Structures are given as C-alpha cells and as structure tokens.
Amino acid sequence: MILGLFGLLVGLAGWHAGTLWDTLAHTLEKLFGANVPYTLRDLDFLVSTLFLLGMLAALVLYSGLSCQRIRQADRTAQGPERQWSIVKRQFLKNRLAVAGALIILALYLVAFLCPFLAPYDPVEQGDRVQERLLSPSAEHLLGTDRFARDVFSRIIYGSRISLLVGFLAMGLAVTLGTAVGAVAGYYGGWVDSVIMRFVDMMLSFPTLILIITVIALWRNQSIWIIITLIGLMSWMGVARLVRGQFMALKEREFFQAARALGAGTGRLIFQHLLPNSLTPIIVSATLRVGNTILLEASLSYLGLGVQPPTPSWGNIVYDTKGNLFTEWWMPLAAGMAIVITVVGYNLLGDGLRDALDPRLRE
Amino acid sequence: MHTYIIRRILISIPLLFGLLTINFFLIHAAPGDPTDIFYNPDMDPEARENIRRIYGLDQPLGVQYLKYIQGVVLKFEFGYSIAKKRPVKDEILEALPNTIQLSALALLLELSLGIGIGILAAVKQQSTFDNATRVTALTFYSMPSFYLGLVLLFLFAGGVSATHWFPASGMVDIVRHESMSTLGRLGDRAIHIFLPSLTLGIGAAAGISRYMRGELLEVIRQDYMRTARAKGLTERVVVFKHGLRNALMPIITIMGLSLPFLFSGAVIVEQVFGWPGMGRVAVDAAFQRDYSMFLAVNLIFGAMVVVGNLVADILYAMVDPRVRLS
C-alpha cells in the first residue's frame, strides 16, 4: 500500500520531468522507424495511462487480498465470493451503471486509438482561405475551424486531455486526501482538530479562482501544472471521508482486538483501517473524476487551461465560442463530448456506490 | 444556543485570517512582481525601484503583510490595482453587488427547483417521473456551466431566430436603458439576468435535488414516520410535516458547503454572459497579472463562503432542537 501511494507520487513527479518518457519514445521510434502511428505525445499519454491503470489494479488487488484476510479472521457468514457476486449482480442489474462503464471504456479506446480514428491531424492547419470554417460534410464531419483544422479530429484527440486530467488529478487528490484523512482519523485529538480546521479553510476557497490565481501568477499553463493544481484543490472531500471511516472503524471490535494484541501503528492503519475504508474511497474517487474533468474544461474555457494548438475539449469550445451563432456545431459538439464523459463517470460512480454500499442495497 | 453561535463565530475568525495569510504569501511567493506591467527592457533600474517604493513593495514582506491586514480590517482597503489604475476597493464595490445579485437569484432557483424536484422524486420513488428526473439531474450535474450557458445562448439569445427572446450579454440594454421607465428598467434587468441565473441555478439545483431525494428517502425509512402513520395522520402530513423538516436539515449544511461551487460557477457564467461581476474581475486580473486584485478577489470569495457557512450553521442550530438546546 505504501509502495502504491508512493509510486503514484513518484509517477506524477516523473511526468513532470518527462525525460523518461522522451527517452522511451525515442527508443521506440528507432525500433520502428518513421512508420509508428503514434507520435511522441501519444506515447506520453499511453505510457502514463497504462502505468496508472497498473497502479490502480495493484491497489484493488491489494485491497481485495487484505479484505479477504480480515474476513477470514472474522469468520463472517458470507464469504468473499458471495460478497463479490452480490456486488457484481447489483451492478449489472443497474443498466445505467453498465451504460456508464461502457461509455468510459469506449472513451479510453478512442483515446488510445486516436491516430487510427481521427481522419486528419488535429494540429495541422489546412488552406486558410479555401478550407476555413467549412460546414459539416462527409470529408469534415464537424467542419473546420478558423485555422482550417478538422474539428472532428480535434475532438477525438481532445479526449486524451480530459481522460488524463480526470484520472491523474483524481489519483493525486485521492492519495493526498487519504493520507491526510488517515492521519486525522487515526490520531484524533488536537491533530485531528488542526487538520480538520485546515480542511475547512481549503473548502472555503472557490477552487476555480484559486487555480486561476496560481496559473496566472506562475505563468505556467503546462498540463502537468494544471493536473497538480486540480489535484491539490480536490482532496478535502476524500480526507473528510477517510477520517470519518477511520473514526468509525476505530470503535469496531476487530480494531480494538488488534490494538489490544499490540499491533503497531503501521499495521493498524495499513492492515486494518485502510483496507476496510477502500470501498467508499473507490466510490468517491469515481464520482470525483467527473469534477476534475469539469474543472479542467472550465479552465480551458477561460483560456487559462491547456494551451492551443494541443486540443482539449475545453479549449476547442474557447476557440470556437465566437462562432456560436453561425458555426454552432463546433462549440456544442466539443461541449457535448465533455457532458458525455462526465455523465459516464457519474453513472459508473452511482452504480458502484449502489452496488458496494450495503446500506443502500434493498 | 447563544454559546453555540458565539463559538461558531469565534471559529470563523481564525478561518478568515488563515485565508488572508495563505493568499497573501501565496501571491507574494509568485515569481515576478506587480510592477512587471511597467517593465520594458530600456527601463532604468532606478526608475523601477521608484515604482516599487511608491507601491510599498520595497518593504519587508512581514511589514507589507501587517499593513495589508490593517488596511483590510480597519478600512476595507485592498491596496491599489496597478493594471486598472484605481483602488481595488472601488473595482470590488462595483463588481461585487452584481455577483451577489446573480448568485442570490441562482441560489433561490437552486433551492426551489432542487428541493421541489427532490421531494417529488422521493415521494414517487421508482416512478417514471423519478427515473426521468434522476437521469436529467445527472446530466445537468455533469454539464460544465459554460456549456449549459452556451446552449441557452444558442437557443434563446440568437442562434435560433424563432426563439430569440433574450439578450446575449450585459446587465442592461446599454443603448436604451437610460431612456426607459422605472418598470421598463426593471424588465430590462430581468430579461438580462434570466439566462445567467438560470444557467447557474440549474446546475446547482441538479445536485441539490439528488441530495434532497436521498435525504427524504432516508427519513421516510425512520421509525418516527411509522409512529406518525400509526397516529392516523394522512400520508401528506406524515411526509410534509414529519419527514420534510428532518430531511431539510442536512440540506442546509450541504447548501453552505456548495457555496464555493456556486461562486466558481459564477466566474464561468459571468464570462459566458458578459456579466460585469467578480468573476470578470478575476479573469481580467489573471490576464493582466494584477496581484492586488487577485488577493482581494480570493479574500472576498473566501469571506463570503465562510460567512455563508456560518449562516448555514446558525440556521441549522435554529431548526434542530438537538443542537439548539445543547
């Protein structure tokens, strides 16, 4: 677990440096020559997402194993298999949740397969005179923008930014929130008071304005800075949640027993408290992805997010909002992509919550 | 009750100071300097020092900090905006009422729409209405406010000529407003504020309706609801007298907590509809790197959230006897 969290942080730091991936990309380019359909930027996305997915899989596996251990120790009537089958059945029964999961899956596929799906290069500008602001046609499904770029291709490539931001910022927020919440919940007393007052204060900031401030003053609009900032501004909810879970779990018999047996702090937290808190953490993480995507989109819409020519759904809307009354399909289609993605994540999160939270299961 | 309120106010004060302090040092830790706006390569270093002295930037940070606090607390002064060439206070006093107007109307919409739909959905649980509103609420909840704004703009403010009913931007009709009658002016303001407040309100209402539905469903399961039915009360009295009061209490807290989102939304909506409020000030400040303006904007929004939460907590204490009498 420590390793997982640590790895997540190191990973984030790694991308900021970016060098590792550059080297990797160059190696691949040497290996395959110029025929590789993926560019350097694609690889960046690919590798980072795969890394994250691996990390997440490891986390889930770990939590599953720990929970199983605890359940065996508890000798509960319901075995883990039965528990999981209930969850699976509940989830699959919820057609909306399955739809959400499919949306997300489809989006990841699109993001991975951008070079094959997009008919044109998203940044390459066409003939500014002849191919500018074309209406939708068979060649340009959503027409072209004022730089004569194919809007459909740009929207396809834009999926990467949203998915990347959603995933990474959420990962950072959840890691940070879990750590802070765990400390507050485990130690309680004045430590808890101080931390929770700080959380209250962070919650009082309108997130967007603070991020605007930092971006504007530090004059850095790299995607990594934006992800970090969004992550740094979104951990408070998770912290509250984890703290509450820890507080409740501390009263439970299995924890009291473990403590009475002389288990150390690390063991208590990582073996007993954290695995038992993972379900609500995973649910709230899923529900939070949507918010981080919205935050990035809003920043880009204000022109303070991901910088052109890199396409992101938010900055496509920003770029084309002047054409709202004439070439309305451009901003509205890009915005629709955001809505669909966030709806997908929220459906998935709602479904997971209903399936995993026995209190709501009826 | 009184001790509770007093204690709650006392907690808010360090919160406000914390906000101010973090903001102050965060902004002063930024690379560069407010005077960069005057910077050109040919500038004499001495002239630059002069400018810095005029704005008090040559003093130690601690002194600047104390002076700033003194100004804010005693005189509601937030320094001078170099970019706008006027005191920050003036700019804020101009923009703040507009934002409050917009947010208040949006809040009203959020509450009436959100609570109303939430109640209906909970009472008719699993009905077509319930399922339809759940999906609709989720969609609006998942929608960036600028997108909703653009869609409304497109539909009702110019994109579709048949339904071009509302102006696309501004607070009033700049050309004709002055020549209107009192009633006309009011109407002019109303049609201008309608779309922005609707945009801001709908998104927030979607969230509230989800909470409201959940809370009411939770309350309906409680033992005291069965007691109320066993007394022979009608289902309407049971739900609306015994259920609603209990279900509304957590909504008060949630509302307080949702204020930062409302204000964040206001920044975007003001941008979409050209509404001259704090959000516009903030975005302008971002592009002009207006340090003192940032500090003030963050502070004002933070203070509004803190005060909003304080009000929510006091309201909560007033309706919940368990808090009021402890």
Next chain:
Amino acid sequence: MTDVMDQTSPQIEVRNLKTYFYTEDGVVRAVDGLSYRLAKGETLALVGESGCGKSVSALSVMRLIASPGKIVEGEILLDGLDLLQCSETEMREVRGNRISMIFQEPMTSLNPVFTIGNQIMEAIRVHQDVSRKEARDRTIAMIRRVKISAAETRVDEYPHQMSGGMRQRVMIAMALACNPEVLIADEPTTALDVTIQAQIMELLAELQSEFQMSILLITHNLGLVAEVSDQVAVMYASKVVEHTSTAELFASPLHPYTHGLLTSVPTLGMPREQKLNVIPGQVPNPLHFPTGCRFHPRCPVAEQRCKQEEPLLREVKPGHWAACHFIENGKSPIKGADR
C-alpha cells in the same frame, strides 16, 4: 380457564390473515394464516423468535404494511367492522383512535424535531375536534397519567432530553390519548433496562384496567407473558403452532416447539444440574419454508409424516389448540412435558 376461540363478542378478531412480501428473490410469507380473538380488557401475547412474523402481523392489523408487502387474505374485525374492507380514509379514523400501537424502539420512534407535547397533541387533534388549549390540557393530563413528573414543563421538551424509559412513557401517552379499544404493544420493553421494563409493564397493566382496552402484546420474553397475558399464541415460521390460556400453556405445553421454548429459559428453583434445553438448528428462511410441518427439521419427535403432511391447528383438548400430528388425548409427544 378462558375459552380462547369461542368468545361471543370479541373486541377484535383476526381470521386467516396472510401477509406476503413480494421481494426480488421470491415471495416471503411473513404471516401465513393467523387467527385469534381478543375480548374487551383482555391481553393476548403473541410469542415467537425474531423473524417469525409477529411484528408484521401487528402492522397488518394497523394496515401499515408498505410495498412490497401486501395483505393477501383474511379478515380483521374490529367490533364487527372488517378493517381490510375499509378505505384508506376510514382506516385513518381507526389508527391512533380505536387501535393504537407502541413500538420497540422508543429512542427512534419519536420525531426529534417536535416537542413531545406537540406529538401527543397531534394524535388528539387529528381524531377529535378540540381547541388547541383543550388538547394541550389533555396532553398534560395524559403525561401525568403515564407518571411523568412535572408534566407542565416536560410537555415542551424534545425527545432527546428524555431517557429511553421516559420516551416509552410518552409513546404510551400518545397511543392512549384517544382512548383506544385495542393497544398493540410491539416488544414494548425490549430496548429498555430490566428495572424500567417492570415499571413500563406495570404502567400498562394499570392503564389497561383503567381504560378497559384489549392489549395485543408482541414479545419473545416468556417471563413477560406469564406475568401479564390472559392467553398466548406461539408463532413459528409465520404460523401459530399453539394457542391457549397462559396458565394452561405454562402448565402443559403440548407442541414440541413450545416445549423447547419453555425449557430453554432458566427458572428460579431449577435444579442446578438440570441442563437448559437448546432447540437445534436455525429459524427457517421465510423464502423456503420446509415442507410439511415447518418445525420438522428441528423437532425431536419428527417422523416421515411430518415432512409431507402439514399439521393443522386443531383443538387438542378443550380450549387448547395446537398444530402437531402427534398430540393425542391432550398429551404432548415429548415425555415429561406436563409440569
């Protein structure tokens, strides 16, 4: 001995009541053919393990069964009026007015945001056309009657300011505010301390003779049954397995299940070396009741016949009804059951 099934004019009579829950996993037959009669001023105890359907049967009488539950069959006659034929409006006239109910959990059964006076007054004003002032006076009188001191000040207190025992007294005051003919007490003392339990039961007995009401007492506590009830119906797996007067039941339990229940409770003066009886096995899953006699998997005297043929509740000796194939000549199939 009271003749339990043959009174001439019962205050309330339940005939063949069936309440089923249509869940996703199947039909739960929570109450499956329950019948009893209760005379004015009399107490019937409905006894059984948790989940045997006793609480559902009580809520059925109030017609407070919520979806997916449904009363599928039967009659509930309150002084000759069939409650199952009543409209919802007519039913509201009955609830809290002619039949009242008190619940197991006094801590959560009162609305936390209204004063107790407010909640009692509500019961009075919904059924009787009285002024606020009068309702309040009667509320105070009622609070006094359930032996809460300083009624004039406590009337304006909130539930959270009171102890569990006090809250149960408030519940009783609320239930009796309209002078009901029947009081259903669903495990009224289970959540309370032992000393408080005795006080509450004493209070109920006192108020019963004062108001001349019939009480349907739902409990799993056999000690309570022996103390206050006139007749007892023992429920197992949604059905009544034995029904007779309290004295008769304790003197000669005939059904093997009743016998098991009674011998699983320690009694004073019991020889120390005598072991407590344990009923083997578990309460059956209401989704899949055993065939034949529902008790057969746990019954010490079960035979092949019990698996196939369901025993009917029959009068095995005058005034004593039981549902077991092997009761002959009013003798229990279990040796030494007659004490």
